[in-house]
């Protein structure tokens with residue numbers, strides 16, 4: 001009997017992992033890391049309820065760590081099969097997984113020195129060498145063409161408009177001569193955004209898994225540019241700096257695009273912009289290479305000798321020394337740095353430095369999961385803990401949800417509108433409990449489909 005087990009992103013936004021079993025074979029869709037509270041991150045250390053060596057194939061929707069960050073751990077635990085993904089996702093994973101491993105190693109070293117580890121000795125979840133080993137198991141599949149993995153499983157990827165290389169998947173399961181079509185939304189992007197294309201809509205699904213990150217709310221209407229300009233002008237006037245915790249993939253490029261436009265239109269002063277993320281620098285190069293994912297016209301811009309993703313006074317900092325030097329900058333500047341939810345990475349140093357300064361501002365531009373430092377700042381905490389020390393939050397905190405990479409509630413409903421025949425079951429995943437429950441009500445009210453919120457480690461049998 002073909003079935004699905006929800007091994008992550010069920011009742012929460014991170015740890016995406018869906019196990020599909022049919023004809024005695026096992027396929028995993030996404031292999032994400034849990035992020036946020038200790039309860040969630042502890043799951044990364046627990047053994048999976050099934051033997052990793054018994055999984056035959058893994059297919060990835062996109063490169064974000066909450067969809068791929070468990071990969072080295074899966075390999076370490078015995079998985080020897082391929083990780084199928086398109087070329088952009090492969091290249092992004094190479095950057096992101098090595099960085100994730102590096103962060104794990106750094107964090108383990110740091111907590112070991114500080115002596116506040118729960119594990120003794122403090123160990124990384126995986127090392128850079130282990131991430132490298134896992135990357136050797138990646139196999140590229142076409143960006144949009146259908147791909148037959150085995151007699152049991154065929155997959156057709158479609159553009160999800162969320163980040164470079166992001167897809168949603170149509171998985172055709174064949175068992176005993178019967179077929180069923182399962183749609184995995186991955187993460188769905190926004191409509192009418194700059195750089196990336198609109199998400200393609202699905203036209204049919206026997207079963208459907210839909211993300212619900214913003215299932216309970218819509219993003220405010222309008223372009224984020226005006227609000228971005230307002231904040232930058234206000235902060236620059238009072239002599240402060242703007243710190244933006246941002247995902248290296250997508251958000252930083254979108255911010256650069258807007259900053260450049262605002263500079264060109266003379267709506268903001270030409271401030272130094274520090275892109276303090278070696279990953280983001282490498283990722284920006286990939287946009288030029290993978291033109292199939294976006295509508296930025298590099299050829300036109302190149303002809304004019306300008307880079308559409310770079311402002312005039314940009315500083316790309318690769319080395320740790322250069323990163324630390326940004327702490328000495330006392331004149332107004334803009335710092336874009338990862339990680340996006342301030343769960344690690346160089347942005348922690350910048351937050352520790354700038355949060356106590358009432359002239360400065362922190363810009364929240366992406367989803368902040370429960371239990372993350374980013375969420376505490378977004379929720380208005382007056383004191384936060386960084387590197388084991390309490391840091392007062394005196395800087396202004398500005399939410400800019402228009403810059404989100406995720407579809408809002410109406411956009412998710414719009415994405416679903418292409419499906420004319422009700423799926424036998426719609427599972428809502430990748431959301432926090434309130435968003436999932438609210439979106440369940442919305443799907444029910446709009447389409448009258450059978451819909452349920454997927455439970456962690458729940459198994460459901462498909463009716464082929």
Ligand SMILES: [Zn+2]
Nearest residue numbers: 062064162187
């Ligand atoms: Zn994502």
